[in-house]
Amino acid sequence: MVGSAGSNGTGVSAGSGGPRSSRSARSESDDARSHGVGRRSASSRTRSARSASSDFGKGDASEGKKPSRSASGAFVDARALSSKDYVASTLEESAGPLGVSSRPKVVDFVQRSKERRKASRRVIALRVLIAVAVVCAAVGLTWLLFFSSLLQLRTSDITVEGANEWVSESQVLQIAGEQADKSLLLVSSDEVVSQIKEIPGVTSATATKRFPHGLLVEIEAQKPVAMLKTSDGSMTAVDSQGRVLNSVEDVSVDGIPVIEVEDVEASLNTQAIKEALKILAALPESMRQSVTSVTAETRDSVTTTLNDGERVIVWGDSSDLELKKAVVDKIINDPNVIGDKKQVDVSAPLKPIIK
Incomplete structure (x- = not known):
């Protein structure tokens, strides 16, 4: 009994456990089916949402409207997002004033x-x-x-003014003519003047260029300061510097002082004749024309005779000439002073001697 009971107990227990297991299996199968259906339902809902979103994007695109931003956490369809054409935008921004687009410069x-x-x-x-x-x-x-030849000096265009019988024009032209055929820009006026002043009797000279081809030479030619007369009767004209002037025939020497010498060349080298020439050159023209003879035995004994002996002036040397001339002029032109005297000695001008 015990064994049957045990056996029955075991069988009951087994019998009672079989139905429970079957129900449990059926329950699990139903849950699996329900989960499968849920998954299919969720998948269907996802496809429906995508289809709706696509239809919404297409609808917005067809209406020319941009899709609005989704709220935070909402589903966003990337296909519905608008994409900007950056190439077209760049070309539009870089378009010139005439609408011609300019490409961004690429530096090579x-x-x-x-x-x-x-x-x-x-x-x-x-x-x-x-x-x-x-x-x-x-x-x-x-x-x-x-x-x-644009500025070439021509001999025919050289002009000389101021020449006289003692300083001939030909002498001046000969010197100035040495500059002929040169450009006036190369002609030295100072050189021309310097050479002309070396001509005996010329006291001053100027040379002025006359473009394009000319040259004007102006000189101041003095008359001889004295005529040197030798024992044979020949006469030589000299200037204040003791230079011999050119020889001129048939020329009047009236009014030119005459100095008697033994030899012209030798006398010009003596100090006495040099002092006499300085004194004669310093005399006013009116007095020099009145001098008829000059003696100069020594350098401090120069004596001039006026109007063939009417007056005799002892000058001494050439020092203090201005004072001596003033004293002589005062004495000989004042009858109360000169009286019937003929000789005036001004070798010591502050103590003139009249006799």
């Missing part, structure tokens, strides 16, 4: 370097060309002004 450094070298060569070539042109212009201008 190699090409840029070549362009710079080419530009540098052009600048150098231009500078060289300018330098050559300047040099050629300078050379041409130099030749034109200094070596062509």
Whole structure:
């Protein structure tokens, strides 16, 4: 009984456990089916949402409207988002005033370097060309002004004024003519004047250029200060510096003082004759024309005779000439002072002697 009971108990227990297991299995199968249906339902809902979103995007696109931003956490369809055409936007922003689009410049450094070298060569070539042109212009201008006939001095256009019988025009022309055929820009006026002043009898000279081909020479020619008369009766004209003037025939020597000498060349080297010539040159023209003879035995005994002995003036040497001339002029022109006297000695001008 015990065994049957045990056996029955076991069987009951087993019998009772079989139905429970079957129900449990069926319950699990139902749950699995319900989960499968749920998954299919969720998948269907996802596809429906995507389809609705696509239809919404298409609807907005067809209406020309941009889709609105989704709220935070909401579903966003990437296909519904608008994409900006950056290339078209860039071309639109870079369009010129005439609507022609300008591409953004792309710098090619190699090409840029070549362009710079080419530009540098052009600048150098231009500078060289300018330098050559300047040099050629300078050379041409130099030749034109200094070596062509444009400003050439012509002998026929040299004019002399102020010459007299003692200083001939031919002497001056000979000196000035040495500058002929030169450009006036190369003619030295100072050199011409210096040479002309060396002519005996010329006290001053000027040379003025007359463009384009002329030269004017003006001189002041003095008459002889004295005539040197030798024992044979020949006479030689000399100026204040003791220079012999050119020989002139048939010329009146009236009013020119005469100094008697033994030898012309030797006398011109003596101090006595030099002092006499200085005194004669300093005399006023009216008094010099009245001098008929001059003696100069020593340098401090120069004596002049006026109007063939009417007056005799002892000058001494050539010192204090202005004072001596003033004293002589006062004495000989005042009858109360000179009286019937003929000789006036002013070798000591502060103590003149009248006798």
